[in-house]
Structures are given as C-alpha cells and as structure tokens.
Amino acid sequence: MMVINTVLSVMAYDYPPEKLAVYLSDDGGSELTFYALTQAAMFSKHWLPYCRNYKIEPRSPAAYFKSASRPSNTKHDRDYIFVKKLFEEMKDRIENVTNSGRVPDELRLEHEGFSEWDSFTSPRDHAAIVKILLDHNDDNEGQSLPNLVYMAREKRPSHFHNFKAGAMNALIRVSSKISNGSIILNVDCDMYSNSSDTVRDALCFFMDEEKGHEIAFVQYPQCFENVTKNEVYGGSMRVLREVDFHGMDGNGGPMYVGTGCFHRRDILLGKNFDGESRIDWTLENDHNDTTENMIEEIKNLASCTFEIDTEWGKEMGLKYGCPVEDVITGLSIHCRGWKSVFYNPKREAFIGVSATTLDQILVQHKRWSEGDLMVLLSKYSPLWYGLGRVNPGLIMGYLMYCLWAPSSVPTLYYSIIPSLCLLKGVPLFPTVTSEWFLPFAYVIFAICAFDYLEFLWCGGTTRGWWNDRRIWLYKRTSSYLYAFLDTILGSDLSFVISSKVMDNDVKARHEKEIMEFGVASPLTTTVATIAMLNLVCLLRLVMKSMLMDTTTRRVYYETMAVHVVLCAALVALNMPLYWALFVRKDNGKIPDSVTIKSVILALFISIIFYLL
Structure with missing residues (x-):
C-alpha cells in the first residue's frame, strides 16, 4: 500500500x-x-x-x-x-x-x-x-x-x-x-x-x-x-x-x-x-x-x-x-x-x-558512509576529478560527506582515550590554570554553541539537538568506523535495504520517543561497549575522588578537567542506552547477549589499560 x-x-x-x-x-x-x-x-x-x-x-x-x-x-x-x-x-x-x-x-x-x-x-x-x-x-x-x-x-x-x-x-x-x-x-x-x-x-x-x-x-x-x-x-x-x-x-x-x-x-x-x-x-x-x-x-x-560491451553504468x-x-x-x-x-x-x-x-539508522549510515569513502578513493574523487572542473566550494561540500567514514577515527579516540586516562590520572590536556587551557575551552564551547544555535534556527528543539548529538556519536563510533575498516581492508560490500515497515509495538515506542535497540549486531555491540567503558571510567573517578582529601581533589580536577567533562558528557548522552541495558524489559531493550559482551569488554579494556 x-x-x-x-x-x-x-x-x-x-x-x-x-x-x-x-x-x-x-x-x-x-x-x-x-x-x-x-x-x-x-x-x-x-x-x-x-x-x-x-x-x-x-x-x-x-x-x-x-x-x-x-x-x-x-x-x-x-x-x-x-x-x-x-x-x-x-x-x-x-x-x-x-x-x-x-x-x-x-x-x-x-x-x-x-x-x-x-x-x-x-x-x-x-x-x-x-x-x-x-x-x-x-x-x-x-x-x-x-x-x-x-x-x-x-x-x-x-x-x-x-x-x-x-x-x-x-x-x-x-x-x-x-x-x-x-x-x-x-x-x-x-x-x-x-x-x-x-x-x-x-x-x-x-x-x-x-x-x-x-x-x-x-x-x-x-x-x-x-x-x-x-x-x-x-x-x-x-x-x-x-x-x-x-x-x-x-x-x-x-x-x-x-x-x-x-x-x-x-x-x-x-x-x-x-x-x-x-x-x-x-x-x-x-x-x-x-x-x-x-x-x-x-x-x-x-x-x-x-549492457554487455556498452557504456551503460560508465x-x-x-x-x-x-x-x-x-x-x-x-x-x-x-x-x-x-x-x-x-x-x-x-x-x-x-x-x-x-x-x-x-x-536501521546504523546500517543505513554504514552503507552511505562506505559509499562516500569509495567515491573519495575512486577516479571520480572530488579531490582530483573535480579539481578545475567544479567550484572549490562544491568540492568542499562533497568532501563533507566523503569524509564521514574517516571522521570515525578522531571521534573514537576522543570517546575512549581521555576517559581511560581518568583511570590513571594521566593528563592529555592543559590544566585549568594554564593559559593553554583557553584554546581547548574555546573550541569545545564554540562548536557546541554554534551547533546548538544552528539546530534551533532550523526549527529544532533543545531535546532534539541532544538526541541528534547522541545519534551523531553512535554513527561515528560504529557505522562510520565499520565503513572505514571495510573499505580500507577491502571487505566485500553488501547493499543492505533499510526496512521501513514496523510492527505495532515498535510504532508505539517510537511515538513515545523510546529508543529501539532490540537487535544483536556488531554495530550495537560496539556502541554499547564504548558506552559501558565511559560509565566504568566515570564510576571509578567518583570512587577515587571520594578517597581524596579536599586539596588533592581540587588539584586533580584542575588537572583532569577536560577529561572529566568529556567522560561526563558521554555518560549523559548514553543514558537511554544504560536504561536499555539494565532496566527495560520490553522487546526494544538491548539483547542480553549484547549486554554481557559489552560489560565484559569494557571491564577487560579498562583493567588492561590500568595495569599498563
């Protein structure tokens, strides 16, 4: 119909x-x-x-x-x-x-x-x-x-x-x-x-x-x-x-x-x-x-x-x-x-x-980002095929999408490494009292503020922007990452058609804006593992700070301020996922197999990093 x-x-x-x-x-x-x-x-x-x-x-x-x-x-x-x-x-x-x-x-x-x-x-x-x-x-x-x-x-x-x-x-x-x-x-x-x-x-x-x-x-x-x-x-x-x-x-x-x-x-x-x-x-x-x-x-x-021996498709x-x-x-x-x-x-x-x-979202964006990266690496790449043929601004417009998959690498780094550094108190960024802290603070604030105001100007809501940030994180740490690896390693590409048909239970949860997980896949497992890793690191930080005296705690937070902000923001973004991991009982929750894998992997990674 x-x-x-x-x-x-x-x-x-x-x-x-x-x-x-x-x-x-x-x-x-x-x-x-x-x-x-x-x-x-x-x-x-x-x-x-x-x-x-x-x-x-x-x-x-x-x-x-x-x-x-x-x-x-x-x-x-x-x-x-x-x-x-x-x-x-x-x-x-x-x-x-x-x-x-x-x-x-x-x-x-x-x-x-x-x-x-x-x-x-x-x-x-x-x-x-x-x-x-x-x-x-x-x-x-x-x-x-x-x-x-x-x-x-x-x-x-x-x-x-x-x-x-x-x-x-x-x-x-x-x-x-x-x-x-x-x-x-x-x-x-x-x-x-x-x-x-x-x-x-x-x-x-x-x-x-x-x-x-x-x-x-x-x-x-x-x-x-x-x-x-x-x-x-x-x-x-x-x-x-x-x-x-x-x-x-x-x-x-x-x-x-x-x-x-x-x-x-x-x-x-x-x-x-x-x-x-x-x-x-x-x-x-x-x-x-x-x-x-x-x-x-x-x-x-x-x-x-x-089409054999014709120019169709070429x-x-x-x-x-x-x-x-x-x-x-x-x-x-x-x-x-x-x-x-x-x-x-x-x-x-x-x-x-x-x-x-x-x-559905993750599978769809894996295909899109994989295809866009293939465009970047093909003879039709806007970088060399488009140079001199189209407006430089249009080349940049195409590159914005062709670089979706490679953008997973820095996103993955910032989603994992700063949080892991909290476990051992190893600073990657300048302390709050240093003048070099200002550029980092400015970049973080300016990007978030611009992104938020742009979303509202386009007719969105504050909560909609926050949801958009969550999906942006999930896509970059799973869909784009797998697309990047598949393309670089030369894996076989599979064209997956996104289903647009949903049963009544899924429809009801969607109308209530309850996220639908419900599928055990490498994409979902990756998202859940990174979320669990950030939660483990934040809980470890809370326990560690409770054992510190006031002066030591103040110095520690001044030194690790950017790490704390990043880890706390990631945990806040992942609240619906934690709810689906440990609280929800409906069919849209994260499958038990994914929960077990993500918890074990997160604990294993944090322990190995702490012991290094």
Missing part, C-alpha cells in the same frame, strides 16, 4: 496527464506488487477526477484521508464518502492478497499480465516483465489518464544486477521507447508526492531563459512524516536540508541523493555541457507504438545482457560499482560542466518514512 499510494500521488500531479508517464520498477518482480498496481490503475479512474475537481492536497490517498476532515459541501461530501469507500475496498483487497502470500487463481484471470509469472523462478532468477496497465486510457469523466507501466528487469544468478543503479538504467531505456519524456522524475517507493505543483515548479528551472540550459537536475529535500517532535533518531536531516544543501546550491548545485530529483534525460545519457545545451522538447513521443512486437523489443532493453546512466550510485552520478554530471538546483519549497514536495530503530 505504501508503494501504491506513492504511485497514485505522482499520477495526480496538476499537469496535463497526456504528458505524464508513471513507471513502477519492481526489482523484486513480485506478482503481489503487480496485483496491487492493477488495483491502483482501476482506482485512479476515480481518484484523479476527485483530485482535479476539488484541488485537494496531498494526493496520496492514505495521507489525504488520514489528514482531511469531512467536507461541508454536500456534493463534495458525497464524492468524498464514495472515493474513500473505493479506497478502503482497494486496500482490503490488496492486504488480503498480500497476507495470503499469493494471488488467487480467480484474480489472476482478471489481467493477462499474470501469465508472466507462470515461468517465474525467483526474485533473483526471472525474465524481464513489462506491462502497460494504462495507455492514456480515459478516467470516469472522459479525460485522459497518465501512462502507467509495470517493469521488472530480467535477473539471472550469473549476471550481477548492480542494485538500484541497474534498475534505474533499465528504466531509462524502457521509458525511452514508451514515452521518452525529456524530464525524468526519480522517486523512491516510500516518498509520496505531497504537492501537486511540483512538476511545474521543477520545469520553471529547466525552462528559465537565462540559466535553464545549465541545469542538469533539480533536487528536492528528503522530508519524513514519522519523525517525532524531538527526533529521537535524528532522522529529519534538518541541518542538511536547511543549511548544507543551500550552501552547495550557491556553489554549483547540490548532490543527487537518489530520490525526489528531476533529471534531464539527455544528460543522464552522457551529454556534455556546451553552453547551448537546451532541451529539445520536440523529441518527446506522446503516443509510441506499444504493440506486442514493441513490448518484446522493450523487454530486450530490460534484459540482464543488454558514461551513460547511473554509475556502477558504488553503494551511493546517486552521489557519484551527480558528481560526474557536475564535472561535465552542468549545474544543479536545490529547491526547498515551503510545502514539502515529497514526504517519506524515516528509520524507526537504532539498527
């Missing part, structure tokens, strides 16, 4: 439907998804006229019916009740089929497309499937509907499929034969359209008489509907959206982030900037031949062998060989002389679902 609501929201844009074509790339090749899309095609004949007649927002049915109140106008109210009833019936049909795990035989007779699954082997071993569900059919008021196409590219175990980049490139080729739109909007399945004007807004940049010929893509920010008030997982990307990307926009344009982005088709196909690179709108095919012979030809474009389409195919593709486009635009409208253009557990 999440996928279907996204599809319906982009079908309902306030734009001539005969100029729109919507493609669903189903990389799982699921007949359940195909069934859901057939139901959405039927429902769209009622949904799009309703959106058009009453100018509603948003145009995702689930989001609209969740937020809208009953209309006071009698006719509108009748239509509202009728369309909502149709939506609920569609939802029930889709969920009943999904829960059963297969499409019943009697329902398979409703559409000839289900025959494609007669020879289906598995999601990783099947032929290409391309089905046009709507070919500018009329809605129930006689007006045209957008094209609606289902596609599952061919997959075979003997051919590497290149993840999302491979799926996007197959989709670019297939769409060129069916609609060949000059502009391509790429949206993830969980990012529904929240504004019907988004297409028109994006086209304003491409069609600008003075600067439009320089624009390769228009990137909208990622916004999320399930982020809590105080952002317990720091998932809003608030500062990135309100500050960082605007800075990149002023230096040549933001990076491509993989969703909510309008691309020029010709530039994705490898076109270089020549100063007069305007869009040729006459190349669009509004009504291509979509006979069975044409469909077979189109399927060839989605085959796993089509000079054409999205780049291969990197977990962040979007970033490296956007960088290569910038290096070819193009610019991009970051547009952050007052009404969010796209709204999605953020991760709702700590493990």
Whole structure:
C-alpha cells in the first residue's frame, strides 16, 4: 500500500496527464506488487477526477484521508464518502492478497499480465516483465489518464544486477521507447508526492531563459512524516536540508541523493555541457507504438545482457560499482560542466518514512558512509576529478560527506582515550590554570554553541539537538568506523535495504520517543561497549575522588578537567542506552547477549589499560 499510494500521488500531479508517464520498477518482480498496481490503475479512474475537481492536497490517498476532515459541501461530501469507500475496498483487497502470500487463481484471470509469472523462478532468477496497465486510457469523466507501466528487469544468478543503479538504467531505456519524456522524475517507493505543483515548479528551472540550459537536475529535500517532535533518531536531516544543501546550491548545485530529483534525460545519457545545451522538447513521443512486437523489443532493453560491451553504468546512466550510485552520478554530471538546483519549497514536495530503530539508522549510515569513502578513493574523487572542473566550494561540500567514514577515527579516540586516562590520572590536556587551557575551552564551547544555535534556527528543539548529538556519536563510533575498516581492508560490500515497515509495538515506542535497540549486531555491540567503558571510567573517578582529601581533589580536577567533562558528557548522552541495558524489559531493550559482551569488554579494556 505504501508503494501504491506513492504511485497514485505522482499520477495526480496538476499537469496535463497526456504528458505524464508513471513507471513502477519492481526489482523484486513480485506478482503481489503487480496485483496491487492493477488495483491502483482501476482506482485512479476515480481518484484523479476527485483530485482535479476539488484541488485537494496531498494526493496520496492514505495521507489525504488520514489528514482531511469531512467536507461541508454536500456534493463534495458525497464524492468524498464514495472515493474513500473505493479506497478502503482497494486496500482490503490488496492486504488480503498480500497476507495470503499469493494471488488467487480467480484474480489472476482478471489481467493477462499474470501469465508472466507462470515461468517465474525467483526474485533473483526471472525474465524481464513489462506491462502497460494504462495507455492514456480515459478516467470516469472522459479525460485522459497518465501512462502507467509495470517493469521488472530480467535477473539471472550469473549476471550481477548492480542494485538500484541497474534498475534505474533499465528504466531509462524502457521509458525511452514508451514515452521518452525529456524530464525524468526519480522517486523512491516510500516518498509520496505531497504537492501537486511540483512538476511545474521543477520545469520553471529547466525552462528559465537565462540559466535553464545549465541545469542538469533539480533536487528536492528528503522530508519524513514519522519523525517525532524531538527526533529521537535524528532522522529529519534538518541541518542538511536547511543549511548544507543551500550552501552547495550557491556553489554549483547540490548532490543527487537518489530520490525526489528531476533529471534531464539527455544528460543522464552522457551529454556534455556546451553552453547551448537546451532541451529539445520536440523529441518527446506522446503516443509510441506499444504493440506486442514493441513490448518484446522493450523487454530486450530490460534484459540482464543488454549492457554487455556498452557504456551503460560508465558514461551513460547511473554509475556502477558504488553503494551511493546517486552521489557519484551527480558528481560526474557536475564535472561535465552542468549545474544543479536545490529547491526547498515551503510545502514539502515529497514526504517519506524515516528509520524507526537504532539498527536501521546504523546500517543505513554504514552503507552511505562506505559509499562516500569509495567515491573519495575512486577516479571520480572530488579531490582530483573535480579539481578545475567544479567550484572549490562544491568540492568542499562533497568532501563533507566523503569524509564521514574517516571522521570515525578522531571521534573514537576522543570517546575512549581521555576517559581511560581518568583511570590513571594521566593528563592529555592543559590544566585549568594554564593559559593553554583557553584554546581547548574555546573550541569545545564554540562548536557546541554554534551547533546548538544552528539546530534551533532550523526549527529544532533543545531535546532534539541532544538526541541528534547522541545519534551523531553512535554513527561515528560504529557505522562510520565499520565503513572505514571495510573499505580500507577491502571487505566485500553488501547493499543492505533499510526496512521501513514496523510492527505495532515498535510504532508505539517510537511515538513515545523510546529508543529501539532490540537487535544483536556488531554495530550495537560496539556502541554499547564504548558506552559501558565511559560509565566504568566515570564510576571509578567518583570512587577515587571520594578517597581524596579536599586539596588533592581540587588539584586533580584542575588537572583532569577536560577529561572529566568529556567522560561526563558521554555518560549523559548514553543514558537511554544504560536504561536499555539494565532496566527495560520490553522487546526494544538491548539483547542480553549484547549486554554481557559489552560489560565484559569494557571491564577487560579498562583493567588492561590500568595495569599498563
């Protein structure tokens, strides 16, 4: 249903439907998804006229019916009740089929497309499937509907499929034969359209008489509907959206982030900037031949062998060989002389679902930071590939993300070593009475104050900033660290898809802003061990200071002031984790196996360091 609501929201844009074509790339090749899309095609004949007649927002049915109140106008109210009833019936049909795990035989007779699954082997071993569900059919008021196409590219175990980049490139080729739109909007399945004007807004940049010929893509920010008030997982990307990307926009344009982005088709196909690179709108095919012979030809474009000995994945389409195919593709486009635009409208253009557990966040950022470091070390590194090709400010903007993984090393040092030094009273920083203490105090205070005020200026809360600092610490000491080690040691990269589905218990805890641990993994164990190590060191400090006389205690705290502040701040940040380690009994607590490992490792490290 999440996928279907996204599809319906982009079908309902306030734009001539005969100029729109919507493609669903189903990389799982699921007949359940195909069934859901057939139901959405039927429902769209009622949904799009309703959106058009009453100018509603948003145009995702689930989001609209969740937020809208009953209309006071009698006719509108009748239509509202009728369309909502149709939506609920569609939802029930889709969920009943999904829960059963297969499409019943009697329902398979409703559409000839289900025959494609007669020879289906598995999601990783099947032929290409391309089905046009709507070919500018009329809605129930006689007006045209957008094209609606289902596609599952061919997959075979003997051919590497290149993840999302491979799926996007197959989709670019297939769409060129069916609609060949000059502009391509790429949206993830969980990012529904929240504004019907988004297409028109994006086209304003491409069609600008003075600067439009320089624009390769228009990137909208990622916004999320399930982020809590105080952002317990720091998932809003608030500062990135309100500050960082605007800075990149002023230096040549933001990076491509993989969703909510309008691309020029010709530039994705490898076109270089020549100063007069305007869009040729006459190349669009509004009504291509979509006979069975044409469909077979189109399927060839989605085959796993089509790209052999071609430039796809190299000079054409999205780049291969990197977990962040979007970033490296956007960088290569910038290096070819193009610019991009970051547009952050007052009404969010796209709204999605953020991760709702700590493990999801850590896994997601491990993949991102690993991919960004690979970009830094590749031939497309902004340090050397971008030098002389793009604005130096844009190079710095890219490096801010490419250096996520290496930043784990100094963070890990400051999270462990100063606390361990408390055990033996070994000072690493100047004493409070020394004039050299002032630079350290200034840096610590200035960074924290600036970061806090910036977060509040972006619309955050004080508690939200504190939560953001906690997640920042966890990511740098686990996700970024493992990404750094995997890349440096040459470990095999695994592309992990972040689950956006949560059960009722997880949802309830998320709404109450209770952190969800609940998974035993190396990432969680690392975070818990470092937290326990800081707690052991602070408790040892308290015990040690209780045995000191007043003068000795004062001298000790003057000497070890920075260590005490760092250790105490780390312990304060980790309070929810300690609660999950020792107090909580729900399923979201830290697993007992992780608790035992972290306590043993923390005690072992502190004892070894103390005895050295």
